[in-house]
Amino acid sequence: xxxxxxxxxxxxxxxxxxxxxxxxxxxxxxxxxxxxxxxxxxxxxxxxxxxxxxxxxxxxxxxxxxxxxxxxxxxxxxxxxxxxxxxxxxxxxxxxxxxxxxxxxxxxxxxxxxxxxxxxxxxxxxxxxxxxxxxxxxxxxxxxxxxxxxxxxxxxxxxxxxxxxxxxxxxxxxxxxxxxxxxxxxxxxxxxxxxxxxxxxxxxxxxxxxxxxxxxxxxxxxxxxxxxxxxxxxxxxxxxxxxxxxxxxxxxxxxxxxxxxxxxxxxxxxxxxxxxxxxxxxxxxxxxxxxxxxxxxxxxxxxxxxxxxxxxxxxxxxxx
Amino acid sequence: xxxxxxxxxxxxxxxxxxxxxxxxxxxxxxxxxxxxxxxxxxxxxxxxxxxxxxxxxxxxxxxxxxxxxxxxxxxxxxxxxxxxxxxxxxxxxxxxxxxxxxxxxxxxxxxxxxxxxxxxxxxxxxxxxxxxxxxxxxxxxxxxxxxxxxxxxxxxxxxxxxxxxxxxxxxxxxxxxxxxxxxxxxxxxxxxxxxxxxxxxxxxxxxxxxxxxxxxxxxxxxxxxxxxxxxxxxxxxxxxxxxxxxxxxxxxxxxxxxxxxxxxxxxxxxxxxxxxxxxxxxxxx
Numbered sequence: 001x002x003x004x005x006x007x008x009x010x011x012x013x014x015x016x017x018x019x020x021x022x023x024x025x026x027x028x029x030x031x032x033x034x035x036x037x038x039x040x041x042x043x044x045x046x047x048x049x050x051x052x053x054x055x056x057x058x059x060x061x062x063x064x065x066x067x068x069x070x071x072x073x074x075x076x077x078x079x080x081x082x083x084x085x086x087x088x089x090x091x092x093x094x095x096x097x098x099x100x101x102x103x104x105x106x107x108x109x110x111x112x113x114x115x116x117x118x119x120x121x122x123x124x125x126x127x128x129x130x131x132x133x134x135x136x137x138x139x140x141x142x143x144x145x146x147x148x149x150x151x152x153x154x155x156x157x158x159x160x161x162x163x164x165x166x167x168x169x170x171x172x173x174x175x176x177x178x179x180x181x182x183x184x185x186x187x188x189x190x191x192x193x194x195x196x197x198x199x200x201x202x203x204x205x206x207x208x209x210x211x212x213x214x215x216x217x218x219x220x221x222x223x224x225x226x227x228x229x230x231x232x233x234x235x236x237x238x239x240x241x242x243x244x245x246x247x248x249x250x251x252x253x254x255x256x257x258x259x260x261x262x263x264x265x266x267x268x269x270x271x272x273x274x275x276x277x278x279x280x281x282x283x284x285x286x287x288x289x290x291x292x293x294x295x296x297x298x299x300x301x302x303x304x305x306x307x308x309x310x311x312x313x314x315x316x317x318x319x320x
Numbered sequence: 321x322x323x324x325x326x327x328x329x330x331x332x333x334x335x336x337x338x339x340x341x342x343x344x345x346x347x348x349x350x351x352x353x354x355x356x357x358x359x360x361x362x363x364x365x366x367x368x369x370x371x372x373x374x375x376x377x378x379x380x381x382x383x384x385x386x387x388x389x390x391x392x393x394x395x396x397x398x399x400x401x402x403x404x405x406x407x408x409x410x411x412x413x414x415x416x417x418x419x420x421x422x423x424x425x426x427x428x429x430x431x432x433x434x435x436x437x438x439x440x441x442x443x444x445x446x447x448x449x450x451x452x453x454x455x456x457x458x459x460x461x462x463x464x465x466x467x468x469x470x471x472x473x474x475x476x477x478x479x480x481x482x483x484x485x486x487x488x489x490x491x492x493x494x495x496x497x498x499x500x501x502x503x504x505x506x507x508x509x510x511x512x513x514x515x516x517x518x519x520x521x522x523x524x525x526x527x528x529x530x531x532x533x534x535x536x537x538x539x540x541x542x543x544x545x546x547x548x549x550x551x552x553x554x555x556x557x558x559x560x561x562x563x564x565x566x567x568x569x570x571x572x573x574x575x576x577x578x579x580x581x582x583x584x585x586x587x588x589x590x591x592x593x594x595x596x597x598x599x600x601x602x603x604x605x
Contacts, residue, residue, distance in 0.1 A: 056410050058417070111594075113353060113413060114544045118587045121541060125581060237537075241421055248414060281425035287418025291411050292400060 030154045034226055036266040037161050038219050041168070043246040043258035045215035048172070050244075051253030052181075053208030054188040055105065056113045059120035060243050063093040063213040065127060065235025067220025072139040072230055082145030086221035093217020094210050101209035105202055120237045127232035138231035142224050161222050168215060173255075184208060188253065238280065245283040248290050251297025260299060323452050325570050331458045333566020334465035335527075337559045338520035339539050340546040341472070342393070342513025348489035348553035349509055351409060352401055355416040357517055358540030359423035360396070364389035364518025365525040365535060366431060369438045378440035378526070382464070385522040386515040393514025394507060402506070420540065427533035435532040438525040457527045464523060468516060469559065475512075476555070485509065489553060538583050545590040551603025561601055565589055 046060045067089035074085035104115045127133045144152045145160075152160070175181055183204045186194040195201050224230050242265075250261025265283070269276040290297065298305050339361055346354040368385025375381060400419065404412045447454040454462075476482035487495040488505045496502045520539075525531045542565070550561030569585045593601060 050410075054408075054410075056413065111548065114541075114548055117541055118545070118590075122584070122587070125584065129581070238421075241417065244414070244417070252410075278425070278429070281422055281429065284418045284420070284422030284425060288400065288415045288422060289418075291415040291418065292404065295404075295407055295411050 027154060030158055032267065032270050034154065034158050034161065036263055037158065037165055038223050038226070039243070039246060039266045040259045040262040041161075041165055041219040041222075042216055042243045043250070043262040044165075044169070044172070045212040045219070046243050046247050047212075047252065047254075047258040048215070049208050049212035050247060051258075052176075052184040052188065053205050054191070055205055055209065057116045057209075057212070058113055058237070058244070059116035059118075059123070059240055060212070060216055061235045061237070061239035062120045062123035063097060063216035064220045064223070064239065064243075065123060065230075065232070066096050066213075067093040067217025068224040068230045068235065069127060069133060069139065069220075070217070071221035072142050072224045073133075075143075075225070076139055076141045082225055086218065086225065089221030089224075090214045090218040093220065094214030097210045097213025098206065101206045101213075105205045105209060117237065120240055124232050124236045127235065133232075136232065138229055139224075140229035142228050142230070144225060144228075157226065164218075164222075176255075180204070180207065241280075241287070242283055245287050248287055248297060251300035251303070254297060254299045257297045257299035261297070264298075326567070327452070327454060327458065327462075329567035329570035330563060331461045331566070332570065333563035334469070335461055335520050335523055336539075336542065336546055336566055337562035338465055338468060338516045338523075340543045340550070340558045340562050341555065342517045343543050344547045344550065344553055344555060344558040345489075345509050345513045347547065348555075349485075349492065349506055350401060350405065350412075352412045353416065353544065354396075354401075355413070355540060355544070356396060356419040356423065357393075357513070358536035358543060359420045360389045360393050360514045361517040361521045361539055362427060362531075362533070362536035363392050363423065364514075364521030365438070365531045366427060366521075367518070368522035369436060369525060369531050372438065372440055378442050381440065382519065382522045386518040389518025389521065390511045390515040393510045393517070397506060397510040402503075420536070424533050424536060431531075431533065433533060435530045437529050438522075438531050439529050440526050442526070457523075461523050461527060464519060468519060472512070472516075472555075481508070542583065542586045545586040549586075549590045549593050549600055551600030554600065554602050557600055557602030564601075 042060065042064060045063075046057065049055050049057045049060070070092040071085040071089040074080040074088055075082065080088075100119060104112055127138075128136055133139070144154070144157055146152065147156075176184075183194070183199050186197065186199055187201055187204055191201055220235075246261035246265050247258040248261070249257075249265060250259065251257025265286075269279050275282060294300070294303060296302055339357070342360075343354055343357050346352060346357070364385040367388030368381045371384035372378060372381035375384075396419065400415050401412050404415060442456055442460050446456050447459055474482075476486060484495065484500045485505050485508065487498070487500055488502055488509075492502050495505075521535075524535070546561045546565055547558055549565070550557030550559070565586045568589055569582055572585055573582050597603070
């Protein structure tokens with residue numbers, strides 16, 4: 001095959017398209033790609049809550065977990081197909097988000113931070129201690145979805161979730177330009193002023209919370225079917241911090257920031273063994289340095305990135 | 321039996337009070353949720369253990385733990401919180417979370433992931449009257465915490481410095497207009513609060529005879545729950561809430577034997593009280 005970018009890649013794509021051959025793109029690479037899309041979805045959904053509506057949520061991994069467990073139980077215990085279990089994961093997470101969000105969002109910022117932290121611990125404890133959810137061993141036996149009469153391959157799974165995520169981003173963009181986006185922007189800028197202007201602040205906060213939770217749940221469903229087994233430890237406070245780091249690193253409230261953050265922070269531990277070892281430490285230091293020195297994130301205002309990348313202006317010798 | 325549980329509850333409650341007071345004092349002045357405070361607590365335990373291994377005397381290691389924690393707390397305030405006060409409060413909160421995460425990992429990397437033993441000889445001896453037993457460490461806890469709390473009360477209620485601190489907690493701008501050195505008050509707040517957390521770390525380390533990297537995780541959220549329960553920024557409220565939580569934990573688990581995770585009691589108590597008193601037990605709007 002004579003593709004411009006090299007016959008190797010050409011081989012890979014042709015093998016991708018024909019389902020009867022083993023894909024030449026290494027399984028490891030595809031695994032990373034799928035993981036990054038899932039993290040990007042998580043970071044993006046947290047950004048809806050934290051960036052758009054300005055609410056701090058320190059328990060985002062709980063909705064990830066609720067989605068994963070819903071999907072896992074519907075598939076493994078009740079026998080529903082992937083195409084039902086994953087949307088239901090989003091619905092379940094959204095419903096829980098509504099139930100928790102409505103009382104919690106009436107309280108001040110600080111209380112919300114504590115409450116979401118507490119929610120994380122409680123949800124993780126529920127998954128860990130209730131035998132209904134499999135306890136510490138979690139749930140296993142969740143397979144990749146089936147279509148066209150056979151099991152999906154990993155590259156095809158990647159295409160599916162990538163497509164879903166792109167669709168979500170398009171919808172998010174439209175929403176951002178609508179009156180919901182305008183209301184969110186006003187709440188983020190100055191909550192009291194927005195309230196004074198007649199914006200129903202609590203309602204919009206709840207909408208953001210539900211949307212963010214639902215998308216996190218969707219990511220959880222994808223995660224469960226990809227990993228084929230889930231354990232409560234994956235959805236604890238540490239995971240919430242990982243997601244938060246990605247959002248902060250990329251830039252809270254920016255459109256692409258969290259996705260960029262997810263890509264960079266998702267790829268780095270994979271390419272560098274030392275980084276993988278000290279991953280949590282690095283995330284912690286990253287969170288603290290970013291907020292201290294670059295609160296807007298990499299893609300936010302006043303980022304040093306444009307300054308580093310900007311071409312020096314050519315001046316004639318002798319000119320200032 | 322009842323007296324025994326009462327004593328146990330008060331002992332554990334007073335340690336919770338030591339940890340939570342630092343948190344509430346910081347919130348009172350800076351309106352920041354100092355999540356990393358639990359990291360300072362664990363740091364106090366590690367520094368205390370290290371000094372105990374080097375020096376061999378318990379009381380000196382307690383002082384060293386408090387000093388180490390105090391210095392760490394001061395550094396956090398000076399370099400991490402104060403420069404960020406102009407930003408929305410989510411910024412120092414995230415910095416605090418990042419710091420806490422990094423601290424726990426640092427402990428794991430430096431001191432190892434295993435539990436270390438802190439078996440200090442205190443020299444007080446046990447106390448028993450009939451079926452009422454107070455172990456050596458419990459007597460130590462009661463003694464140290466009461467001493468510290470009385471010192472704090474005397475400082476806040478009887479001295480000019482305490483008056484300045486209370487003024488800053490109410491309204492830093494006006495206090496500054498009256499000539500109070502607000503930066504100094506903030507620094508002292510952190511020093512005292514962190515020293516108390518360090519003391520709590522050493523006490524718990526000795527009580528459980530265990531020091532491990534994530535020992536701050538549960539106190540982190542428990543102290544937050546206690547602080548909210550007592551009323552954010554309210555010092556007597558926090559002490560009261562801490563004792564209440566300590567007693568509740570002991571009674572629910574020890575007396576009523578409900579199969580309920582012990583550490584969830586604080587969180588549940590917080591939710592219940594918040595439903596009736598949204599600003600905490602003694603909090604005001």
